[in-house]
Amino acid sequence: MKKFFTLIAGMLLLSGSAFGQARWTSVIKNGDLEGAQDPKWSSFWCHDYRKGVEFDPESGQEYQDGDSENGQFRGFAEIVEDPANPANHCAKVIIRSEAEADEAGNKVSPDGSSSLASWDCQFFIYANEPIPEGKEVRMILKVKGEKAGKFETQAHWKPGDYNHYVMFGDQNFGTEWTLIETDAVTVSADQSKEADGKFFQSVAFNLSTTTEGNVIYFDDIDLQVRDAKDPAEFEGWFNFLRNGTSSNDVQRLNTNYTTFTGRDGIDGVDRPARIVNDPIDGQPALNVTTVAWEGSYDKEILDEEGNPKLDDEGNPTFETIQYFNKIYKDQQGNDSIAQKTSIDDWETQFFVSIPHILNKGEKIKFHFWYRADKPTSLDTQIHRYPGDYVHWSFVGSLDVTEEWQEYDNEITLPSEANSQSCWTMAFNCNKGKDEVNNIYFRFDEFSVNSAEVKEEDCVLASEDIIWQLPEMGSDDPVVGKIDLTKAMETLGVDSPSGLMDGVILASLKNDEGNTIWEEIQPDYFVDASGNSAEDGINIAYDDELTEGNVVGFNVYNDKTEVTGTVPAKLIFKKYEDSAESGYARRGWSYLYNISLMNKDAYEQAMGVAVMKAVKADGAIYDLSGRRVLKATKGLYIKDGKKIVIK
Numbered sequence: 001m002k003k004f005f006t007l008i009a010g011m012l013l014l015s016g017s018a019f020g021q022a023r024w025t026s027v028i029k030n031g032d033l034e035g036a037q038d039p040k041w042s043s044f045w046c047h048d049y050r051k052g053v054e055f056d057p058e059s060g061q062e063y064q065d066g067d068s069e070n071g072q073f074r075g076f077a078e079i080v081e082d083p084a085n086p087a088n089h090c091a092k093v094i095i096r097s098e099a100e101a102d103e104a105g106n107k108v109s110p111d112g113s114s115s116l117a118s119w120d121c122q123f124f125i126y127a128n129e130p131i132p133e134g135k136e137v138r139m140i141l142k143v144k145g146e147k148a149g150k151f152e153t154q155a156h157w158k159p160g161d162y163n164h165y166v167m168f169g170d171q172n173f174g175t176e177w178t179l180i181e182t183d184a185v186t187v188s189a190d191q192s193k194e195a196d197g198k199f200f201q202s203v204a205f206n207l208s209t210t211t212e213g214n215v216i217y218f219d220d221i222d223l224q225v226r227d228a229k230d231p232a233e234f235e236g237w238f239n240f241l242r243n244g245t246s247s248n249d250v251q252r253l254n255t256n257y258t259t260f261t262g263r264d265g266i267d268g269v270d271r272p273a274r275i276v277n278d279p280i281d282g283q284p285a286l287n288v289t290t291v292a293w294e295g296s297y298d299k300e301i302l303d304e305e306g307n308p309k310l311d312d313e314g315n316p317t318f319e320t321i322q323y324f325n326k327i328y329k330d331q332q333g334n335d336s337i338a339q340k341t342s343i344d345d346w347e348t349q350f351f352v353s354i355p356h357i358l359n360k361g362e363k364i365k366f367h368f369w370y371r372a373d374k375p376t377s378l379d380t381q382i383h384r385y386p387g388d389y390v391h392w393s394f395v396g397s398l399d400v401t402e403e404w405q406e407y408d409n410e411i412t413l414p415s416e417a418n419s420q421s422c423w424t425m426a427f428n429c430n431k432g433k434d435e436v437n438n439i440y441f442r443f444d445e446f447s448v449n450s451a452e453v454k455e456e457d458c459v460l461a462s463e464d465i466i467w468q469l470p471e472m473g474s475d476d477p478v479v480g481k482i483d484l485t486k487a488m489e490t491l492g493v494d495s496p497s498g499l500m501d502g503v504i505l506a507s508l509k510n511d512e513g514n515t516i517w518e519e520i521q522p523d524y525f526v527d528a529s530g531n532s533a534e535d536g537i538n539i540a541y542d543d544e545l546t547e548g549n550v551v552g553f554n555v556y557n558d559k560t561e562v563t564g565t566v567p568a569k570l571i572f573k574k575y576e577d578s579a580e581s582g583y584a585r586r587g588w589s590y591l592y593n594i595s596l597m598n599k600d601a602y603e604q605a606m607g608v609a610v611m612k613a614v615k616a617d618g619a620i621y622d623l624s625g626r627r628v629l630k631a632t633k634g635l636y637i638k639d640g641k642k643i644v645i646k
Contacts, residue, residue: 097213130199155191391416487590
């Protein structure tokens with residue numbers, strides 16, 4: 001058996017971010033304010049009204065107009081002890097009130113106004129290097145004030161050398177430490193005025209947003225930069241439909257392919273698509289049967305006053321009304337028929353749903369074959385889930401003949417694709433209404449550029465595991481074991497050697513501030529929140545504990561106090577040892593959600609772990625709110641109600 005936890009170089013699991021994009025790089029010094037107390041060593045500057053600051057004139061620091069009593073101090077930010085925790089250091093800025101500014105006689109006011117300007121007092125993050133146009137930048141820090149408030153952010157070249165009035169927008173804070181994590185911003189030409197010989201190197205905080213004054217503290221500050229370029233494309237594509245159309249793939253067909261038709265579907269509900277042997281070649285194909293006019297009657301034409309409209313000879317006039325009988329369920333659940341005199345193009349629809357959220361600008365490779373009993377045409381749409389319309393065109397309209405035709409194109413998704421988290425393509429099949437028509441499909445792949453595939457897209461199923469943590473400081477580990485049988489069955493391998501080495505994931509925050517999971521080194525350390533750490537809780541694979549399909553682990557806890565649960569994740573893939581397969585970066589996977597619990601939480605939770613599948617069919621959800629591929633035994637949510645699968 002292969003040794004587990006082999007590091008897969010370069011594998012980065014970022015929800016909402018693409019593979020191949022450069023990692024964030026910090027461009028500041030002493031962000032925790034705990035380094036050398038010489039303020040010149042830090043990356044933080046300040047324009048405030050501290051008095052009597054001693055400084056080296058060659059450092060670039062100064063008092064405005066040389067007035068150390070009333071002038072504005074322009075230099076390094078003051079590093080002090082945190083008033084609530086003397087063991088912690090932070091930056092402190094004193095913001096004067098408007099009354100103090102008036103008394104000093106040097107109030108900074110906006111043009112044409114007598115009010116106090118928000119930039120009367122400022123704090124600066126002064127990067128180690130200029131940040132040119134086109135780079136992506138984000139900011140992370142903690143803030144608190146003696147009074148709650150807000151500050152504005154601007155782009156400067158050097159501190160006080162203004163470029164643009166907007167950098168990360170306005171930020172709010174309270175009287176306790178407030179964590180601020182901004183979205184990534186691509187530096188614009190206005191923010192980095194390269195044409196004028198300037199760059200963007202400083203984030204300015206305009207602190208005088210209140211007339212009453214304040215004292216504001218900053219800590220754990222980071223400014224990060226990365227290249228804002230298109231992700232590198234890996235070889236190949238990821239096929240979300242796996243093996244195309246096959247007669248025995250019932251589980252997948254019930255998930256990926258559904259139909260709604262006015263003839264044999266319940267009104268408003270999509271049903272699994274039918275799979276048949278095509279009359280032409282006898283091979284498996286997905287079949288959709290359209291509706292058509294079933295009869296007609298003559299309806300008397302009335303004038304505007306409701307009287308019969310007569311022809312030139314004084315005879316009543318009639319129009320021919322076509323209709324079809326739409327099947328629906330009555331309140332008792334019995335089949336009933338409603339006579340309809342209109343048939344929309346979408347009266348019969350065929351849906352392809354995939355376990356992947358479609359993103360604007362994403363490249364899709366869509367390959368399928370199609371034909372019909374009679375010539376017709378098909379419109380394609382983007383839906384959120386089957387029947388939840390979003391956009392009128394996916395791959396446009398298709399002319400359909402009685403012979404099999406191939407569609408094989410790469411498209412770029414329009415902006416509407418991710419406006420509502422879409423994952424479904426719809427075919428409007430009822431463009432021909434005079435006769436019932438059988439339309440057939442075969443799908444080889446519905447794939448996206450592999451650089452866009454996120455690891456969570458590739459999870460076929462997951463299993464919850466609970467392990468007990470040893471007491472903090474205990475020399476003896478607690479043994480944890482995982483039975484790989486379900487993973488082997490799901491991924492289609494006969495023995496553990498058919499599984500790629502397990503990869504452990506640790507939690508962190510992505511660009512949007514959401515929790516994501518990233519691969520970490522085989523020596524697995526996390527803190528009490530499940531975040532990757534240099535020291536803490538350690539999970540180590542133990543070959544001596546591994547037997548048959550069961551792999552064993554030792555869990556150590558030298559000095560991490562846990563009051564509840566620490567999350568961890570372990571992912572397995574089918575082993576395909578070839579460069580062409582690209583198994584290291586894509587391929588279907590099986591996920592173990594591990595809950596590391598202290599003794600009390602472990603004893604309370606024993607027996608509640610259940611097997612759950614996580615892929616979407618738009619109808620059934622597990623208790624974490626994830627759409628499921630196939631509901632195995634356990635508790636689920638359907639139509640807003642809990643259901644039990646036995």
